[in-house]
Amino acid sequence: MMRVFMMMLCSLMAVCSVSAQISRQEGTDRQAAIYRLPPFERAVRCTKYFESWHSEKHYPYVGYGHRLQPGERYSARTMTKRQADALLRKDLRKFIAMFRRFGSDSILLGTLAFNVGPAKLLGGNGYPKSTLIRKLEAGDRNIYREYVAFCNYKSKRHAMLLKRRKAEFALLYVP
Structure with missing residues (x-):
């Protein structure tokens, strides 16, 4: 019984180890993807x-940090x-x-x-x-x-x- 339990435990640890390696690799791939741009x-x-995102409370900034210039009519509310x-x-x-x-x-x-x-x-x-x-x-x-x-x-x-x-x-x- 103990031998079966130990085999199952080792198998489970091996599967978890491979799964963790794959997760780390995917994270690395996602991070590396920006360098391909x-x-x-x-x-x-x-x-x-x-x-x-800049809302009305960030005036005079709108969108992703655009500073409104004289004469511009952009609105954070409608952008x-x-x-x-x-x-x-x-x-x-x-x-x-x-x-x-x-x-x-x-x-x-x-x-x-x-x-x-x-x-x-x-x-x-x-x-x-x-x-x-x-x-x-x-x-x-x-x-x-x-x-x-x-x-x-x-x-x-x-x-x-x-x-x-x-x-x-x-x-x-x-x-």
């Missing part, structure tokens, strides 16, 4: 994830997910174009500018040119620390912004 699509998905997606893509293309001269880093910089504003990177509106941009202009692409340093809000470091910067860098930095 083009970099622009990765930027869109990452931004949507961290921005999430559809499809409209918000199109608006996000338009915004990201605009910001990426601002950094086109940085080649493969333009998507990374455009995504950051969407969140913090281009003046904090390029200088202007009372901000000096960022160390990140100065390093890239000097030809130094060792920018991880400078990139993830953009994780402050109202002069305080925020863990979620740090998590966002690390995710953006992992997804969008091309070595």
Whole structure:
């Protein structure tokens, strides 16, 4: 009887072990799937994830973080997910174009500018040119620390912004 019980227990453990390996592999496959997307699509998905949906209480932001400009008539109340997606893509293309001269880093910089504003990177509106941009202009692409340093809000470091910067860098930095 004990021998039968032990055989059943070993069989059950083997099945559970294989099942756990398959589950871990599927999780890894899902995580790896984002790296099979083009970099622009990765930027869109990452931004949507961290921005999430903006309702009326987030005014002057709508959709997935679009800041309303003078004369725009978008409403968080009536905006559809499809409209918000199109608006996000338009915004990201605009910001990426601002950094086109940085080649493969333009998507990374455009995504950051969407969140913090281009003046904090390029200088202007009372901000000096960022160390990140100065390093890239000097030809130094060792920018991880400078990139993830953009994780402050109202002069305080925020863990979620740090998590966002690390995710953006992992997804969008091309070595």
